[in-house]
Amino acid sequence: SFLNRSFSSESNLIRATLFPGDGIGPEIADSVKQIFKVADVPIEWEEHFVGTEIDPRTQSFLTWESLESVRRNKVGLKGPMATPIGKGHRSLNLTLRKELNLYANVRPCYSLPGYKTKYDDVDLITIRENTEGEYSGLEHQVVRGVVESLKIITRQASLRVAEYAFYYAKTHGRQRVSAIHKANIMQKTDGLFLKCCREVAEKYPEITYEEVVIDNCCMMLVKNPALFDVLVMPNLYGDIISDLCAGLIGGLGLTPSCNIGEGGIALAEAVHGSAPDIAGKNLANPTALLLSSVTMLRHLDLHDKADRIQDAVLKTIAEGKYRTGDLGGKSTTSEFTKAICDHL
C-alpha cells in the first residue's frame, strides 16, 4: 500500500489530509504542523475544513472533496469535530466512518512515563470493530412500551477486523491477541465473531490467541492491565473497553487513535471533544492529536520520525516543566509545543 501512495509532484513528500476540526482543533493541529516541520517529516498537508453548509452529495457538512482527499491520499489526521445541532444531516464522525468505511478503530494505550496515574503498567492496544454490532441503528417499537434494538454481526466484518488485529500484532512485534466477547450469553452473534477470530488466528501460529469474556476482562484490566497485549472486539465492547483503558492512563486528552478503512485508508484522530470552553485560548493539550499523528507515521512506516516525536512528547511531559492545565500545569499550548520542539 505504501507504493501507491500519492506523492506531491515536485518533491517526494507524502500527501496527507488534515482536518483541523472545531473548537480547540485548529490550535492543536497547528502544534502538530509545527512539530512536523521541525522534525523534518516528509509530509505535505492538504487541509480541509468542515463546511458551513450541507453538501448534498454527502448529506453532511463535510464536502465530497474532503472525502475524496482522504480516499486519494489514503492517510489523514483529524481533530475533533462538533456536530452542529439540528436536523437533516448526519453527524460528521458518522459520515467519515460510513463514507470511508472505517472498519477498525485502533487505540494504543500505554502509561506515559513521568505522568503518574493509579495504573503505571499499561501497554496494550484495543482494536474495535467500527461498522456494525450494537451500532447498526436498527431499532423499533414493537408495541407501546416495548422496543427492540438489533445487534448485527457479520462474518465479513468480523473477519476483516480480526485480520487487521493479527496483522497489527505481527507487524508491531506483539505476542498475543485476546478476543473479547460475551458468547456465553450471545451464542450466535458473539459466537460468530469468535469463530472468525479463531479462523484468522490459525494463520498466525506465532501469535498467541485467547478469548476472554468481557465482564472478566473489565475486572482483569483494573486489577492488572499488564495481563493484556492486543485486544480485538465487537463495536460496543470496544467502545467501553477502549475508554476504560484510556481512563487507566489519564484520559482522552492523552490517548491516540487511528481508524483503518477500506483499501488501506488510515485516518488518525484525537478522540476527545472540541472543548468549546477553552477554544481559542491557547490552553488546549495537543498530546492526543500528536500521539495520533505518531500512529499515522507508523502506518506510513516512518518509524524513526514517529519515535523522535513520541520521545519528545513523552520527555516533555515526564520532565513536568511544561504541562497544560488539564495535566495540572500552567503552560499554554504554544509553550508546550515549543518545549517539544526543543526536545526533538
Next chain:
Amino acid sequence: TYMPRPGDGSPRPVTLIPGDGVGPLVTGAVEQVMDAMHAPVYFEKYDVYGDMKNVPPEVLESIKKNKVCLKGGLRTPVGGGVSSLNMILRKELDLYASLVHCFNLPGLPTRHENVDIVVIRENTEGEYAGLEHEVIPGVVESLKVITKFCSERIAKYAFEYAYLNNRKKVTAVHKANIMKLADGLFLESCREVASHYPTIQYNEMIVDNCSMQLVSKPEQFDVMVTPNLYGNLIANTAAGIAGGTGVMPGGNVGADHAIFEQGASAGNVGNEKLLEQKKANPVALLLSSAMMLRHLQFPSFADRLEIAVMRVIEEGKYRTKDLGGHSTTQEVVDAVLANLD
C-alpha cells in the same frame, strides 16, 4: 434498639445451594459462622449443579416457600447462554434486580480509595433476551429488548434502595446516544421515577464515559442503575477497583424472593487448584449472608458477622491469595469465628 414482634426470634428456613467448584467451600464457611453465632436460620440444602438440564422442581418450591436462598456458584455449561441455571433461577423466580455492593474494605490496600458503589442491574431482559438467529449464512442478529415495565420497576427499586439506605445519588448508565429508542426508554423511565424522589440526586452517564470515570474517579459514584449488559460490566469493573470479586457481596431480588450470592460473579466456581488447596475466598459470601440476615430482619446478627469479617480483613493476617495472602478458606473462617463478639 430493635423491637421485634413476638415470635420473630424463631428460626427461619433458608434454601441453600452449595453449587459447583468452590461453592460448597464458601457456603460451608457461612454454615459454620451461622452455627457459631446461633443465628436464627436453618438451611434446607439442595444438590444443584451447573450441568443439570433444569433446576429441580423441589428446589424452586423450597425457595418459593422460604422466600430466601443462599447460593454458591453454579457453573455455566459450555455453550452457556440463557439455559444457564443462574439465568433459569432468575427467570423462574422473577428476580429482576441484581445488586452488587463494591466498596473498599478498611485495611485492604487497593489502587483507589473511598469506593462505595452499589450497582443495581436489570436482570431479565435487554441483551440477555436470548433472541438470536442467522438471517443468511454469515449474518446473525441478536435482539435487545427493553420494556417500559421492566425499566420502571428496576428504576423504582434503585431509588427505593437509595432512599432506604440513606444513599444520596443515583446514576443511570446508558448508551442512548446510539440506541435512542431502547436505552432512551430506559432513561425515560429512570427520569420519571427520579422525579418522585426530590431528595435524591439523579444523573445520567454514557456507559463508555462511565467506565473511564470508574477507573479515574470512582469516588463520584453512589448508586448506579443499569440495563442488563452494562450492569454486568460496570459491576465487574467496580468490583475490580475495590478489591476483586472475591470480596464483593450481592444478590438477586424480585417482588417475592431473594437469592444471595457472591456479588459480581454468579458463574464463578473457581479453578481446580483453588478447590484442591481449599483456598477460595469466603469473604464475599460471608458479607452476602450478612446482607441476607439484614433482609430477614436480624440486624444485630448481620452487624456481628460483618464486624467480625471486617476485623479479619483489617488485621491482615488471614487473607486468601486473591487478596495477596496465603490462607486457606478454613483459616479465614477460624479467624472470623475468633473475632465474633
